[in-house]
Amino acid sequence: MRTLSTHLLEKARTYEHSTRISVPAYDTLFAVTQAYFRMHLGEQEASLLVVGAGGGNELSAWGPTNPKWMFTGVDPSEEMLQIAQHKAVQLDIESRVQLLQGTIERLPQSTLKFDAASCILVLHFIEDRQEKLHLLQNIHKQLKPGKPFVLACAYGERESDELQNRIKIWQSYFLEAGYTKEKVDSMGKGIMNISFLSDQEIQQLLSEAGFQNITRFFSSGLFAGWMSHA
Numbered sequence: 711m712r713t714l715s716t717h718l719l720e721k722a723r724t725y726e727h728s729t730r731i732s733v734p735a736y737d738t739l740f741a742v743t744q745a746y747f748r749m750h751l752g753e754q755e756a757s758l759l760v761v762g763a764g765g766g767n768e769l770s771a772w773g774p775t776n777p778k779w780m781f782t783g784v785d786p787s788e789e790m791l792q793i794a795q796h797k798a799v800q801l802d803i804e805s806r807v808q809l810l811q812g813t814i815e816r817l818p819q820s821t822l823k824f825d826a827a828s829c830i831l832v833l834h835f836i837e838d839r840q841e842k843l844h845l846l847q848n849i850h851k852q853l854k855p856g857k858p859f860v861l862a863c864a865y866g867e868r869e870s871d872e873l874q875n876r877i878k879i880w881q882s883y884f885l886e887a888g889y890t891k892e893k894v895d896s897m898g899k900g901i902m903n904i905s906f907l908s909d910q911e912i913q914q915l916l917s918e919a920g921f922q923n924i925t926r927f928f929s930s931g932l933f934a935g936w937m938s939h940a
Contacts, residue, residue, distance in 0.1 A: 714796050722793045725765055729831075731887045732880070735930040739830070740771035742928060743860045746937050747772075747826045750858045754778065756825035759852055761814055761845070762832035764790025766797035773803040781807045782824070784814055814848045823854040831933070834864035834904040839915070842905075846919035853940035859921060861912070862928065862935035868906045873932075877901060880931050901932070912936065 714722070730736045747758070755778045760768045763783025772779060781803075785791050791809050798804040810816045827849050836842045846861075853859060866873035877898060884894045907915070909926060913936065916924050921938035928935030 714792065718789060718792060718796075721789065722765070722796075725790075725793075726767070729765075729767075731884055731889075733831070733930055733933050734883065735928075737771070739862060739928050739930070739935055740767065743828060743830075743862075743935070743937075744772050744775070746860065746927070747858055748776070751779075751825055756780070757782065757822075759817075759824040759827040759849065760784070761827065761829040761849060763794050763809060766794030768828060768830070769794060769798050769803065769807060770801065773798070773801050773806065777806075779806065782817070783807070783809045784812060784816055785809070786812060814845065814852070817852065824852050824857065825854060826858045827853055828860045828862075830860070830862040830935075832863065833861065833912075834906065837905045839907075842907075843915055843918055846915055846921070850920040850940050855940055857940050859938050859940060860935060861916065861938070862933060863912070864901075864904055864906055864932050865909055865912055865934045866906045866932065867908045868902075873906065876932055883931070909934065 733739065757780045758772070760781055760783040762785055764785035764787045768783070769781060773781065783794060785794070788811050791811055795804070795809055798807040829845070829849060833842055833845070836845065849859060866876065880901070881894045881898050884897065885891065913924050916936060916938050921940060924936055924938040926934055926936050
């Protein structure tokens with residue numbers, strides 16, 4: 711898996727470009743998450759669980775600068791995992807990376823737990839609240855007690871003026887980036903197909919899953935990030 715097809719290379723470029731527009735300060739989210747993990751992990755060896763590892767952005771952001779971190783990633787998309795694996799090879803960190811296609815349930819049952827976990831831009835694609843909770847509970851089970859977890863996803867009350875105003879700004883930002891009005895209008899309709907929950911509802915889910923010390927530390931456009939401990 712050392713080379714990617716032209717199709718996958720183009721898909722990777724498109725994904726990275728559009729994501730950085732969709733989530734202004736996207737790279738800052740990863741930088742602050744790294745600082746949070748380092749604050750708790752120090753310079754010691756650590757195992758990280760990456761839920762939604764397809765695309766490999768966590769590997770690019772954290773792999774080269776943290777040579778003692780080992781990564782286990784899960785993602786249902788085979789193509790996106792191929793992109794992630796390609797990045798691991800390019801960065802020469804493939805010996806520290808294990809990628810599994812599927813959901814978190816694919817992880818082998820083991821007494822070995824993770825030192826940190828992330829779930830970035832995944833939760834809003836799950837419609838059912840109970841399934842969201844189930845995912846967060848499974849992540850909690852995989853972490854050592856007290857270890858850090860970062861969740862980032864879309865947020866807001868679906869029918870609120872506040873969210874609608876943020877969507878308008880989000881669309882305007884894409885127009886500024888050179889997207890056509892027709893494309894942006896279509897994206898505005900599509901964004902309403904994802905599952906929005908309010909900040910309070912997301913924090914409640916985290917609490918129900920067993921996480922503590924929940925703090926929102928990031929907000930950009932339609933998305934926010936929360937840090938917590940298992």
